[in-house]
Amino acid sequence: MQGGWNPCFSRALNDWEVEEAELFLGYLHGKRVLGDIDDTVVWTETKSGIFSAKSLYLALEADCPTSFPSSCIWMVWVQPKINFFAWEAAWGKALTLDLVQKRGWSLANRCFMCMEKEETINHLLLHCSKIRVLWELLFSLFGVSWVLPCSVRETLLSWQISSVGKKHRKVRRAAPLHIFWTVWKARNRLAFKDDKISIQKLKYSFLCSLWSEAKLFIVECPQTLVNFIDWLGSL
Numbered sequence: 001m002q003g004g005w006n007p008c009f010s011r012a013l014n015d016w017e018v019e020e021a022e023l024f025l026g027y028l029h030g031k032r033v034l035g036d037i038d039d040t041v042v043w044t045e046t047k048s049g050i051f052s053a054k055s056l057y058l059a060l061e062a063d064c065p066t067s068f069p070s071s072c073i074w075m076v077w078v079q080p081k082i083n084f085f086a087w088e089a090a091w092g093k094a095l096t097l098d099l100v101q102k103r104g105w106s107l108a109n110r111c112f113m114c115m116e117k118e119e120t121i122n123h124l125l126l127h128c129s130k131i132r133v134l135w136e137l138l139f140s141l142f143g144v145s146w147v148l149p150c151s152v153r154e155t156l157l158s159w160q161i162s163s164v165g166k167k168h169r170k171v172r173r174a175a176p177l178h179i180f181w182t183v184w185k186a187r188n189r190l191a192f193k194d195d196k197i198s199i200q201k202l203k204y205s206f207l208c209s210l211w212s213e214a215k216l217f218i219v220e221c222p223q224t225l226v227n228f229i230d231w232l233g234s235l
């Protein structure tokens with residue numbers, strides 16, 4: 001080669017590059033270029049080449065090193081907005097301050113709830129000192145002794161159902177999602193409406209959220225909040 005050394009072309013390929021080149025040429029071998037047909041975008045996750053949300057979801061799940069708690073999120077007896085938020089949180093895509101920073105915004109990261117630690121989705125929904133009270137309430141309602149895992153995803157996967165009645169089981173399965181939703185709404189009020197944090201209000205909002213949905217799918221669900229709490233602890 002004239003005119004100086006070019007690192008791209010003047011050296012011999014190493015073993016890995018040779019292997020990659022052979023794979024690439026092997027892939028091209030046998031392909032034909034169809035001159036009269038315009039190029040189109042093809043979605044390779046479906047046989048038809050047409051995009052579908054289901055195929056995207058399956059592809060994401062296949063790449064995920066640990067299993068995804070789909071059945072712990074997509075429950076028909078939980079409102080879609082609560083399901084969707086839990087789904088976002090489990091993928092780590094809810095827009096907490098750490099994600100905003102990763103997107104290039106220069107701002108201080110401090111949890112709106114405790115004002116002590118950095119805000120991440122796992123801190124906000126599980127480990128924040130102000131939020132612990134909701135989890136302790138949940139454990140006492142269902143009479144369990146439990147240690148919260150590190151992440152939202154592991155928490156949903158681990159929230160196993162013990163031998164409780166079918167109706168209680170539905171409420172119990174939905175309960176962590178109602179905590180997530182309650183905390184997220186409270187966090188947004190603090191962030192955007194300059195609200196003040198109130199632990200009593202948080203607990204009340206969580207219980208009302210759980211109760212109001214239980215009334216929709218359990219015919220004999222108690223009609224007062226106090227009776228509902230008693231009913232949860234009745235097994």
Ligand SMILES: [Zn+2]
Pocket residue numbers: 111112113114115116117123124127128129130
């Ligand atoms: Zn916090």
